[in-house]
Amino acid sequence: MEEKFIFSGKYKFVSLLLILTGLIAVVAGFFVYHDHGSRFWANFLMNTTYFNAIALCGVVFIAVHMLGNSGWQVSIQRVPEAMSMFLPVSGFLMLVILAGLWFNFHHLYHWAHPDPHDTILELKKGYLNIPFFSIRTIIYIAGWIIFARILRKISVLQDNNNDLKYFKKSTVYAALFIVFFAITSSTSAWDWLMSIDAHWYSTMYGWYIFSGLFVSGTAVIILLVLFLKGAGYMKHVNKEHLHDLGKYLFGFSIFWTYLWFSQYLLIWYGNIPEETAYYVPRLDEYRNLFFINLGVNFIFPFLALMTRNSKRQPWILAMVSVVAFIGHWIDYYLIVMPGTMGAEAGIGFFEIGMTLGYIGMFLFVVFWGLTKASLVPENHPYYKESMEYHTQY
Amino acid sequence: MYVSPVREPLIKGGKNYSKVTEDITRPILTKPGKLWFFGITISSIAAVIGLIAMFITVRDGIGRWGVNRTIGWGWGITNLVWWIGIGHAGTFISAILLLFRQKWRTSINRSAEAMTIFAVMCAGVFPLLHMGRLPLAYFIFPYPNTRGLWVNFNSPLLWDVFAISTYFLVSLLFWYTGLIPDIATMRDKIKNKFIKPIYSFLSFGWKGSARHWSRHESMSLILAGLAAPLVLSVHSIVSMDFATSVIPGWHTTIFPPYFVSGAIFSGFAMVLTLMIVARKAMNIEQYITVGHIESMNKIIIATGSIVGIAYITELFMAWYSGNIYERFAFYNRAFGPYWWAYWIMMTCNVITPQLFWFRKLRRNVVFTFVVSIFINIGMWFERFVIIVTSLHRDFLPSSWSMYKPTLIEVAIFTGTLGIFFTLFFLFIRIFPVVAMAEVKGILKTSGEKTKH
Amino acid sequence: MNTPYISAWFDDDEKLLSGLKVFKEKGIKIADVLTPFPVHGIDKVLGYRRSWIARVGFIGGVLGAASALVFQAWVFTKSYPLNIGGKPFFALPSFIPVTFELTVLFAAFAMVFAFLIRSKLGPGAKTEIYDERITDDRFVVLVDINENHSEENIKKISAQMAEAGAMDIKIKLTENK
Structure with missing residues (x-):
């Protein structure tokens, strides 16, 4: 039962329109803002890392379920696979930031040109220097892309051959990827995000970023699955699958909150200025967003998805997923802006326009990716399990 | 519900429902073998030694321990964290694996939950003893008194009181409510007219009514949903005993999830230690199969790797911070006077679980048993290293000191091991070690007889 | 007052479910179903609502x-x-x-x-043990015949139950409460 997604003219039009919106925002910003491009670069970094995380979550989702010997996700597997195809795009955009670093186009990372009297940055020089940073960035991007392609290839090969050998191989690659990801998710968070506030550090940081990655990625998976169902595809996806995706959204939102709170509580409690300096501007200039972040990423998903029924209703799942997507965008805003734009940050047509542009790029690539294989991996050994699937509770 | 034939059967031997009842109730209905008597004798002796040492501590005071300036916490608190950590695997298996629909949990959840309850009881011994004036222990609870005093809600030590009490009580509830249908099975199987009324009383009048089952499932699911965050919160709060301080090696934001992973890691090791012996001695290898052991080993390698990554993160951040005290704290751990403890910890916790990447080793029962012991030793040393190395050398070199446990402290720890195993030995004689009703529930889809 | 009821058992959960469906079609009033483990799908067949x-x-x-x-x-x-x-x-x-x-x-x-x-359960709660093998491997169905416990009705219902696969169909009296 092959089911092919058709990347129709309508979808192409919408995604291209969104991309155009982004470009208009960028060009407009060039003329309106006279800040040597700081606002542009800050948004560029924020959106690139955010969408990169979402794309990466696609690979993580697949790998983790392969390792857990799980069967239900086979029914929706093509969606995270398609999401992972955005990695080359976000990777390329990250390389643009890297180039900007080398050629001094932006001042996102203060450690790149440290004040000679800055003893703290002096001590970090061995790690925070442009060449080493560049090598690491390239390793992350290359590694993630290579693994994404391998896992996708095995999945498609499995589809076309009834041989179990691909299924067995997949766990090996999934394991290798997970180890690589476990290390690089933290180190990339330190490099790309934490080093914005280079005087500060937190051992929790890498895991905190990971938790957000999983929530926002799951939210996007849900939205894509619901979109496909709405367009008449993936009829085999039933309430049970949606329920499970909803459980992830619920559970990992709570997990994100737990990590957020742990980091905050420990720094608040210790009250050490080197550490609290991170939260001071966030509670000062970004105060409203700070609390909105918590409300939208914790309280709302917690209350909205608590009951069993809520996780089985497509419209509730869709609503919470949209809110989670926006909520974690706000989280990234709070991560990137205070250290780059400081008090000059804002949320206006520029920010929204640029983000719409990224959404357009993402959708274009994902839709294209969905056409590349049958939406239903019918030769997967867990395929039947995934179709005749009934959660008892 | 359909189960792919690619999956390994969870119950071997072509069992039917009555065979399950027979196999699991047999150890309770028959006389125990020599091994059981031998085991419980040893553990009881250890327990008595421990009780004597505890009595001496209460009578003479904490001076009987090796703790002093500046190392106010030594073996006592190391043991507290170690025991509580072990308990977390039980709740993980009962609650979190239930939420993830992992059917293989049904053979081990009953014993794992019992293990949790006994482990938390052993853990509770230490905060009580280390208070010194045990008769005033009730001070830790907020009750109206003539002094107008309340407890310090700002203190993580108090958060511990609530966390550990809640954890103990909820685990007890979860364990017991799950046990009720199986106690009913015991009630109906036992002929002895003195023992039958006891089981009858404990069975709470369970009769297997479909309506009751329906509510029972609903309740179990929600208890699982409540217990799951407890797994995260309790050990996080325990970690905050250290992380809310300001000393290097203690004050670090990663502690909560790092401690939780470590807890699940050591807990699963203890479950394996217990189950590998129990399955052989009680002839339940067909219920706790090599597949179960492999699944547990996968969790060990996952949580062990997380712990390993946390170690590396801490090491890196200590350097990255540029803070000389932070950098020294970690240098001191590896090369200071307690270097031997640090390297035991690293070998046992980081290297040994990585061996489980190899399928052959994951499915080797003897190897698993040996590794499980190493992991528990390693995790004990992890807590010891964290607590003692940060306390014995912090900011002022003139305050640096050393810590050595006294015989009393060692005896108390041995005693808790004795108490733990004694309780477990008693448990396997009184209650069904495997959750019969749950295993029967998956027999059709996951038992060996079914071939599609 | 001892009220009569019919009890029968099945030895398998799938047979139980299909048997119950037949009972419902035939309009047989089911007082209770007692099983050694929760049977999935039974709530729907018996029309139980989700617990509050x-x-x-x-x-x-x-x-x-x-x-x-x-x-x-x-x-x-x-x-x-x-x-x-x-x-x-x-x-x-x-x-x-x-x-x-x-x-x-x-x-x-x-x-x-x-x-x-x-559920009226608790330490020392009294319960009627309908069959000692319920907690072992039997799936017992209790049929309510309070409305009409004439000989011929009992015979008719028993026949329908036997046809649906129920075993050991007996008339019993509830214990004195």
């Missing part, structure tokens, strides 16, 4: 959270405010751990008590 004990749990949790927060706040702002390490009197981050734990504790106890009370 979950809501009791939720209310318990809310109560726990509210009491914990209010109590801690009262202790530290009204009753005996203390300066602990320079923290504000209303130290919300500090109050969260205890609040969370009490939420879980109250919710868990509320749920378990609701379950026990609603």
Whole structure:
């Protein structure tokens, strides 16, 4: 039962329109803002890392379920696979930031040109220097892309051959990827995000970023699955699958909150200025967003998805997923802006326009990716399990 | 519900429902073998030694321990964290694996939950003893008194009181409510007219009514949903005993999830230690199969790797911070006077679980048993290293000191091991070690007889 | 007063479910079904609605959270405010751990008590053992014939039950309560 997604003219039009919106925002910003491009670069970094995380979550989702010997996700597997195809795009955009670093186009990372009297940055020089940073960035991007392609290839090969050998191989690659990801998710968070506030550090940081990655990625998976169902595809996806995706959204939102709170509580409690300096501007200039972040990423998903029924209703799942997507965008805003734009940050047509542009790029690539294989991996050994699937509770 | 034939059967031997009842109730209905008597004798002796040492501590005071300036916490608190950590695997298996629909949990959840309850009881011994004036222990609870005093809600030590009490009580509830249908099975199987009324009383009048089952499932699911965050919160709060301080090696934001992973890691090791012996001695290898052991080993390698990554993160951040005290704290751990403890910890916790990447080793029962012991030793040393190395050398070199446990402290720890195993030995004689009703529930889809 | 009822058993959960469906079609009144483990799908066949004990749990949790927060706040702002390490009197981050734990504790106890009370189970509760093998491997169905316990009706129902695969169809009397 092959089911092919058709990347129709309508979808192409919408995604291209969104991309155009982004470009208009960028060009407009060039003329309106006279800040040597700081606002542009800050948004560029924020959106690139955010969408990169979402794309990466696609690979993580697949790998983790392969390792857990799980069967239900086979029914929706093509969606995270398609999401992972955005990695080359976000990777390329990250390389643009890297180039900007080398050629001094932006001042996102203060450690790149440290004040000679800055003893703290002096001590970090061995790690925070442009060449080493560049090598690491390239390793992350290359590694993630290579693994994404391998896992996708095995999945498609499995589809076309009834041989179990691909299924067995997949766990090996999934394991290798997970180890690589476990290390690089933290180190990339330190490099790309934490080093914005280079005087500060937190051992929790890498895991905190990971938790957000999983929530926002799951939210996007849900939205894509619901979109496909709405367009008449993936009829085999039933309430049970949606329920499970909803459980992830619920559970990992709570997990994100737990990590957020742990980091905050420990720094608040210790009250050490080197550490609290991170939260001071966030509670000062970004105060409203700070609390909105918590409300939208914790309280709302917690209350909205608590009951069993809520996780089985497509419209509730869709609503919470949209809110989670926006909520974690706000989280990234709070991560990137205070250290780059400081008090000059804002949320206006520029920010929204640029983000719409990224959404357009993402959708274009994902839709294209969905056409590349049958939406239903019918030769997967867990395929039947995934179709005749009934959660008892 | 359909189960792919690619999956390994969870119950071997072509069992039917009555065979399950027979196999699991047999150890309770028959006389125990020599091994059981031998085991419980040893553990009881250890327990008595421990009780004597505890009595001496209460009578003479904490001076009987090796703790002093500046190392106010030594073996006592190391043991507290170690025991509580072990308990977390039980709740993980009962609650979190239930939420993830992992059917293989049904053979081990009953014993794992019992293990949790006994482990938390052993853990509770230490905060009580280390208070010194045990008769005033009730001070830790907020009750109206003539002094107008309340407890310090700002203190993580108090958060511990609530966390550990809640954890103990909820685990007890979860364990017991799950046990009720199986106690009913015991009630109906036992002929002895003195023992039958006891089981009858404990069975709470369970009769297997479909309506009751329906509510029972609903309740179990929600208890699982409540217990799951407890797994995260309790050990996080325990970690905050250290992380809310300001000393290097203690004050670090990663502690909560790092401690939780470590807890699940050591807990699963203890479950394996217990189950590998129990399955052989009680002839339940067909219920706790090599597949179960492999699944547990996968969790060990996952949580062990997380712990390993946390170690590396801490090491890196200590350097990255540029803070000389932070950098020294970690240098001191590896090369200071307690270097031997640090390297035991690293070998046992980081290297040994990585061996489980190899399928052959994951499915080797003897190897698993040996590794499980190493992991528990390693995790004990992890807590010891964290607590003692940060306390014995912090900011002022003139305050640096050393810590050595006294015989009393060692005896108390041995005693808790004795108490733990004694309780477990008693448990396997009184209650069904495997959750019969749950295993029967998956027999059709996951038992060996079914071939599609 | 001893009321008669019919009891029968099945030896397999699938047979039980299909048998129950037949019973329902034939209009046989099912008083209770007793099984050694929860049979999935049985709620739908018997028309049971979802239990509301979950809501009791939720209310318990809310109560726990509210009491914990209010109590801690009262202790530290009204009753005996203390300066602990320079923290504000209303130290919300500090109050969260205890609040969370009490939420879980109250919710868990509320749920378990609701379950026990609603199902009339408890230490030493008296129960009628319809068949000692229910907790072993038998799936027992109890049919209500209170309305019409004439000979011919009993015969008719018994025949229908036997056709649906029920075994060992017996007429029994409920024990004196």
